[in-house]
Amino acid sequence: LRAWWVVTFPGLAILITVLALNLMGDGLRDVLDPKLKRL
Structure with missing residues (x-):
């Protein structure tokens, strides 16, 4: 996978x-x- 940053940065x-x-x-x-009181 050469262009991993194409998916990584938008995903982040x-x-x-x-x-x-x-x-x-x-x-x-x-x-x-x-x-509303949380326990």
Whole structure:
């Protein structure tokens, strides 16, 4: 596989974006729904 970077860098960008959105969503849920208590 010669052009491995063609797949690797977009894949990493998508992975980082999804993880960031997940963490932001968790934070927003914690802030906006104080009744929800995690164990």
